[in-house]
Amino acid sequence: MDPKEELIRLKEQALALEDTIEDIDYQIERAMHAVAAGTDDIGHTMTVLTERRNAQIGLMFDLGKVTAQIDDLENQVQEQDERTLETHAVQEWQAEVPFAQDDHLDWLRPVLDKPSVNSERDLEERHSQREGEDRMLADMHREQEPEDYLNWWGKRG
Numbered sequence: 572m573d574p575k576e577e578l579i580r581l582k583e584q585a586l587a588l589e590d591t592i593e594d595i596d597y598q599i600e601r602a603m604h605a606v607a608a609g610t611d612d613i614g615h616t617m618t619v620l621t622e623r624r625n626a627q628i629g630l631m632f633d634l635g636k637v638t639a640q641i642d643d644l645e646n647q648v649q650e651q652d653e654r655t656l657e658t659h660a661v662q663e664w665q666a667e668v669p670f671a672q673d674d675h676l677d678w679l680r681p682v683l684d685k686p687s688v689n690s691e692r693d694l695e696e697r698h699s700q701r702e703g704e705d706r707m708l709a710d711m712h713r714e715q716e717p718e719d720y721l722n723w724w725g726k727r728g
Contacts (some may be wrong), residue, residue, distance in 0.1 A: 574651070578644045581637055588634040595627040 572580075605611040654680050 573646055574648050578641065578648060581641045581644065585634060585637045585641060588630055588637060592627055592634065595623050595630070599623050599627075683706050 601619060602611070602616050602623070606613055606616050
């Protein structure tokens with residue numbers, strides 16, 4: 572089923588549920604007036620009112636579910652419409668803008684592909700610097716650690 576047809580069907584279902592809920596409201600109100608006027612059996616009327624109210628609550632729950640489905644479906648239809656418009660706009664733009672065949676960074680490729688003579692020396696310098704940093708961190712941690720610890724009783728151990 573087409574999403575737009577499904578949306579129409581769900582909206583009709585929601586309207587039918589709303590009408591049924593309003594009818595139950597009318598029946599409840601009519602029963603309340605009958606009890607107030609004293610023309611009806613109160614026990615029977617209370618049973619009818621309880622039954623009608625429970626039915627109304629169930630219908631209101633169903634209406635909430637249908638309304639949520641309608642909202643989701645409306646969002647999907649809107650996104651689909653927007654996606655179609657965006658795709659059409661991109662296709663128009665691509666038709667107007669020529670495709671670039673030239674790579675403007677061709678002059679840079681030989682420099683990037685050529686192996687560096689200094690790469691081994693740079694690698695060694697980085698490792699020696701790293702070793703120095705590691706040594707410095709170890710010294711800093713050693714200076715921060717206390718030489719003796721207090722146990723949890725507060726005595727030196």
